Amino acid sequence: MEFKTHISVRNLNVFYGDQQALKDITIDIPDKGIIVIIGPSGCGKTTLLKSFNRLIDSTDGVRVSGEVLVDGENIFDPKVEVTRIRKKMGLLSQNPYPLPMSIYDNVAYGPRIHGQKNKKELGRIVEHYLRESGLWEEVKDRLRSPASRLSVGQQQRLCLARGLAVEPEIILADEPTSALDPKSSRHIEESFLRLKERYTTIVVTHILRQAKRLADYVIFLYLGELIEHGPAEEIFENPREEMTREYMKGIIS
């Protein structure tokens, strides 16, 4: 199968102090669709995800070598302006972290920091992306109330809307449903499926069933090494590596 490449990782090594979290990762990540990174906890999934938008920069004592090319541009190049790279990607973290402000201001935060001042336009953006994340109907009457009053599931959808509002090309999601109840998890998964035609969505998960529900393309990491990657049906139906097979069967976890 042929893919158009969106992000390509070249010989990426990440060290936290003496510990190597990622070992010589080289992979091309396809454009659009849902890419799922699976693997046991502590295997470097989150590190890989956070190296895409350089959030690992701010960790103390981190060292990175290799390249990550987004649309052909090496984002670890010291000349690159990091906020522009980050704006290309919306992040959903494990636990939703609404900013300490109202629902409206949370979604408007991104556009505002990038210079959007027009009130009408902001209102339009807020409504559009709250609809996109499936939250609009539930919050349209209380946009000015603090985001922290929403339920955890609603907060996660708010975070999705907040991320989408800066018009990224890529959605990075780090175990986005691990803090949510089943119903809210389904909401988030549905949003991803709805959005996958337009965004490259990269989801880290350790829930195999979720991976199967979502994935178009699968990356399997184990102890910082890239074991196997490929289109979902190939990896799930017919993995080439013994290790992948064992993980699927639940022998290693």
Add this chain to the structure above:
Amino acid sequence: MDSKRLLKDRLAGRVMFVLTVLSGLLVFVMAIGLYQRSRPILAIKSLRELLFSTSWHPLKGEFGFLPFIMGSLWVTGVAVVIAIPLCLLTSVYLSEYASRYVREWTKPLIDLLAGIPSVIYGVWGVLVVVPLIKDHIAPLFGTFSSGYSILAGGIVLAIMVFPIIIHVSSEVFRSVPYELREASLSLGATKWQTVKYVVLRKAMPGVIAAVVLGLSRAFGETMAVLMVAGNVAKVPSSVLDPAYPLPALIANNYGEMLSVPLYDSALLLASLILLAVVLFFNVIARVVLIRVERSIQ
């Protein structure tokens, strides 16, 4: 054997409980004691007259506290105005920008400031700050000042409250979850935007608490201020004027001239006022804290 062990346990619990209650009650005991001793002057003069009269002539039996109250407010106010921006920027730098190496070296140095005896700040104020104001700052505004002034007291006090405010607010910033910063950064916000719109906002109640802690320390600080503020019993009209803050009044005069009728009672009333003002600050601050906390949720 076993019952003895349990008895000791219970006893230890009781003793510690009593000690805790006693230290908690201490402030009330002090307040009552001060009130008792200041009753003689309150029996003759109205509180209103004492608080708002500017005339301080103990020999004539006139005890107006306004110059001292204003002196305390001015000096504390100047200290806070100087301290807040410097402390906030320092603690933002330390918690958000500085590398671990810088942080580990700077923090102990700043905390060290808290351990310096206040008399040393006083001496330093007399040797450095007072001449600086006399020779450079006052001429800048075309006025004369002996240097012993509100500004001198404010500068010295500001430096004395640095470690408290910096320490507490750095802790507060550190308590802001890292993921909240990530959320803002991942939207393409710069570090400064993240600090301004997210971290400071989330940390605001704690920052206010930090400032209030510094403020109460500043308001009650005696020695260093006494040495540089000039101690003139007159309501000040500019920061280059000398002032005579309440703690300095009490420390300078209590134990002397007590043969003057009502003098002793007046000074203890001043102590009571000092205590009351500090408590008042604390209560106001807590009310503000609760409000702020509610509104940023």
